[in-house]
Amino acid sequence: MNAARRIVTSGPENSETPLEHVPSWVTPNRLFFVRNHFEPPAAGEARAWELNLEGLVTRPGRWTLAQLEAMPQHSVFATVECAGNGRSFLKEKAAGVQWGAGAIGHAEWTGVRLRDLLEPAGVKAAATEVIFEGADHGEEDGHQMNFSRSLPLEKALHPDTLVALRMNGEPLEPNHGAPLRLFVPGWYGVASVKWLRTMRVTDQPYQGYFQTKKYAIIRDGRRQPLGPGSVKSEVLTPPAGAAVGAGTLRIAGVAWAGEAGVSRVDVSTDGGRTWQAAHLKGIDQPYSWRQWEALWTVTAPGDYEILSRAHSGRGESQPFDYNPDNLGYLINVVRPISVRVKPGTNSQAEFADPRTWSLYMEAYAEENRRRPLDVQLAFTAGDGI
DSSP states (O other), X not given: OOOOOEEEETTTTEXXXXXXXXXXXXXOGGGSOXXXXXXXXXXXXXXXXXXXXXXXXXXXXXXXHHHHHHSOOEEEEEEEEOTTTXXXXXXXXXXXXXXXXXXXXXXXXXXXXXXXXXXXXXXXXXXXXXXXXXXEEEEETTEEEEEEEEEEHHHHTSXXXXXXXXXXXXXXXXXXXXXXXXXXXXXXXXGSOSSEEEEEXXXXXXXXXXXXXXXXXXETTEEEEOOBOOOEEEEEESOTTOEEEEEEEEEEEEEEOTTTXXXXXXXXXXXXXSOEEOEEXXXXXXXXXXXXXXXXXXXXXXXXXXXXXXXXXXXXXXOSSOOGGGTTOOOOOOOOEEEEEEEEEEEEOOOOOHHHHHHHHHHHHHHTTSSOSTTOOOOGGGOOO
16 A cells, blocks of 8 residues: 555644545555644654653652563554644634644554553642643744643543553554654543653643644634534545546545544435434444445436434534634534536445445454554555545
8 A cells, every 4th residue: 555644734744634535444654644843853762761750749750661661561542633624614714723624533542541650749739730841842922932822621531531651552663753742532632641751740730832823723712722523524435526427336434533433424425405324333432433425326417415423422413614713623514525426327336235335344443453563554445444
């Protein structure tokens, strides 16, 4: 496979997952999107890396990479999306990296539960947040700073919040935060601070640049930091701009909903006038995207608009209009895909067998808990991701 990440900006790298070339439930590390605000820190000697804990704790801590690797490890499969994913599709241009649809990926993340570091340190009763600072450093708005974000203490103590050391069974790569990063499943990627160096427990709302100036939205008249991911879907087959034959066609894509999970996906082939429920398939697992598919019988040639609309387990649905109070983030509006049906041709598609698909994907996921994922990519002839 010759696919590669699509470079959106360089220096630092910001690149997209080529979704149409990732035919698996997991996204291979080499194709997984990259979002960097500053250049990655100098690699140096990973074994000399230290993670520090300070602030409102009884016993401040310091751990080497070797000590973290020796602790009990926990794995979580999760979909991660940049909060600005899809920004280039907005009708009103918004500042920031002009992402297409590919600032998203799904992987297995392995590391130490953050609570296994916080709880033995004796978090003080007044504590409300934990601030996480990475080793990457640069200039924003004329000020020098390291990248940093905070989490509410409750989320920091969640059993699936990790100090991650491995991605898809492999040590983290430099662009993905090596040697260690925070990982917050179900939240936008900005929460998962890369190259993690320092954690500070505090009793005050964090006012850092990437907490209040960027990666913030307006709610109830005031800025609030981004948190959990929103419900969203993408049509992957047929691709936008495709010319297809008449007959019964297969429409397929993926949907995700942060912490909530996907409950339903509806599909329209007439620009949103009528809808049908798609079939959800593949593995249904917390934090993870779902594959979906629908059949469309079309006899008349012409131009058509295909739309998908996902619904979450909490009753949230993709909106039809973008909320300007989202300030260029949370871009989960229903987006039409234009295709052309050619005259005089015929297609006859069928659903993928759900039992075969489910058993195959479960076996694939289990197998890849034990080995790197980049060694085996091609299957189902690009049937899904």
